[in-house]
Amino acid sequence: QLSASFEDAVKGLRGQATISDTNVDNALRQVRRALLEADVSLSVVKKFIEEVRRKAIGTEVVRGIKPDQKFIQVVYEQLVKLMGTENTPLIRNNGKPTVILMAGLQGAGKTTASAKLALYLKSQGAKVLMVAADIYRPAAIDQLHVLGKQIDVEVFSISKDVQPEEIAAASIQKGCEEGFDCIIIDTAGRLQIDTAMMEEMVRIKSAVSPDEILLVVDSMIGQEAAEITRTFHEQVGITGAILTKLDGDARGGAALSIRKVSGAPIKFIGVGEKVEALQPFHPERMASRILGMGDVLTLVEKAQKEVELADVEQMQKKLQEASFDFSDFLQQMRLIKSMGSLGGLMKMIPGMNKIDSTMIKQGEAQLKRIEAMIGSMTPQERQNPELLASQPRRRGRIAQGSGHTQNEVDKMLVDFQKMRGFMQQMTRGNNLGNPLSMGN
Numbered sequence: 441q442l443s444a445s446f447e448d449a450v451k452g453l454r455g456q457a458t459i460s461d462t463n464v465d466n467a468l469r470q471v472r473r474a475l476l477e478a479d480v481s482l483s484v485v486k487k488f489i490e491e492v493r494r495k496a497i498g499t500e501v502v503r504g505i506k507p508d509q510k511f512i513q514v515v516y517e518q519l520v521k522l523m524g525t526e527n528t529p530l531i532r533n534n535g536k537p538t539v540i541l542m543a544g545l546q547g548a549g550k551t552t553a554s555a556k557l558a559l560y561l562k563s564q565g566a567k568v569l570m571v572a573a574d575i576y577r578p579a580a581i582d583q584l585h586v587l588g589k590q591i592d593v594e595v596f597s598i599s600k601d602v603q604p605e606e607i608a609a610a611s612i613q614k615g616c617e618e619g620f621d622c623i624i625i626d627t628a629g630r631l632q633i634d635t636a637m638m639e640e641m642v643r644i645k646s647a648v649s650p651d652e653i654l655l656v657v658d659s660m661i662g663q664e665a666a667e668i669t670r671t672f673h674e675q676v677g678i679t680g681a682i683l684t685k686l687d688g689d690a691r692g693g694a695a696l697s698i699r700k701v702s703g704a705p706i707k708f709i710g711v712g713e714k715v716e717a718l719q720p721f722h723p724e725r726m727a728s729r730i731l732g733m734g735d736v737l738t739l740v741e742k743a744q745k746e747v748e749l750a751d752v753e754q755m756q757k758k759l760q761e762a763s764f765d766f767s768d769f770l771q772q773m774r775l776i777k778s779m780g781s782l783g784g785l786m787k788m789i790p791g792m793n794k795i796d797s798t799m800i801k802q803g804e805a806q807l808k809r810i811e812a813m814i815g816s817m818t819p820q821e822r823q824n825p826e827l828l829a830s831q832p833r834r835r836g837r838i839a840q841g842s843g844h845t846q847n848e849v850d851k852m853l854v855d856f857q858k859m860r861g862f863m864q865q866m867t868r869g870n871n872l873g874n875p876l877s878m879g880n
């Protein structure tokens with residue numbers, strides 16, 4: 441009887457279901473497959489999925505969507521968070537040249553990315569110098585000169601008989617003397633990770649003390665991205681990455697692997713062979729691309745917005761009609777408890793922007809008591825709070841039924857009346873203070 445009426449009280453509230461161990465399995469499979477298809481490395485996928493699973497259990501799901509769809513949204517948000525939420529810009533020095541060292545395997549797109557970056561920085565007003573420190577491939581120095589001409593950026597080179605670290609050191613001296621703002625050092629890659637390449641990178645690094653060491657990774661390289669990143673990061677230490685060739689059909693899972701393995705942000709993406717084809721990295725766009733479930737994400741977002749809007753509109757109407765009852769009270773407390781929906785509510789109700797997290801915590805403790813008491817009310821009592829105000833015997837019964845003292849029930853009733861008054865004031869645009877401090 442008691443639990444049935446509680447069911448009733450809860451019906452129509454926002455949290456219709458939560459993500460649980462049982463309903464999440466199907467979604468986990470979908471997400472795992474999507475990540476692997478996007479070429480996120482297997483070990484990264486495993487770790488990531490377990491983390492998200494733990495985080496997602498217990499998450500409330502709004503009407504109109506399924507727990508597994510909601511789970512995919514949680515995964516998406518976690519992906520975005522993991523990749524840094526916002527774009528991380530390049531480090532820039534004031535007064536002395538910013539030194540950027542390009543690292544990566546042969547063919548990854550280092551030389552192209554050097555020119556792209558040079559053009560990007562030039563367009564921001566910087567005086568840029570590119571440095572040809574790849575002395576192994578015969579055409580490498582020429583390639584950089586050609587690109588330099590194309591974008592009208594000076595290229596510094598010596599000859600293939602001078603060691604890369606000496607070339608790099610000389611370029612820094614020139615850069616300082618001639619007032620360059622940025623020096624981009626293009627280095628040699630190998631087809632695979634090898635000791636000689638790593639040692640050379642370390643020597644160049646000590647010769648120039650770069651501000652940025654950007655690992656250039658071909659997004660088509662797939663699963664290997666994690667291992668390449670690990671090696672470069674352990675042996676040289678990277679400050680960021682550029683993910684290239686995203687104009688192809690790579691889903692971009694390398695972005696997740698790079699970030700997860702090194703902790704370094706992806707700063708740019710390459711989207712074509714042309715020197716203009718460089719874009720700042722945006723975690724949200726990449727997360728959508730990696731998941732490849734844009735339709736699900738849109739659906740969840742839409743359902744959530746609809747529920748929030750419906751809740752707020754319904755509440756405002758009730759307040760205007762002064763029919764705010766105990767069920768609404770419970771719903772309000774729940775709304776306040778979940779910050780996400782509070783955000784939506786705050787936008788619509790003037791003066792609601794003074795609620796902080798301590799108040800939310802206080803509200804949570806109260807919510808438990810209130811839920812129990814409202815659960816012990818009859819439907820008439822819930823709809824008609826005046827019945828309780830006028831009949832102490834009803835309050836006694838509710839106290840017994842919910843395991844509280846009559847005093848506590850009386851206090852809850854006072855809280856309710858304050859909340860109702862507060863809500864009514866709010867819709868008129870007056871701020872009476874903190875709605876959750878009542879009864880304390």
Ligand code: GDP
Nearest residue numbers: 546547548549550551552684685710711712713
């Ligand atoms: P490096 O050996 O690391 O210096 O690589 P390169 O800069 O010489 O690039 C290798 C090849 O990849 C060249 O043919 C480039 O045109 C091509 N490339 C580089 N970046 C991109 C990109 O973002 N998109 C596409 N489609 N091709 C790229």
Ligand code: MG
Nearest residue numbers: 550551574580
């Ligand atoms: Mg090159």
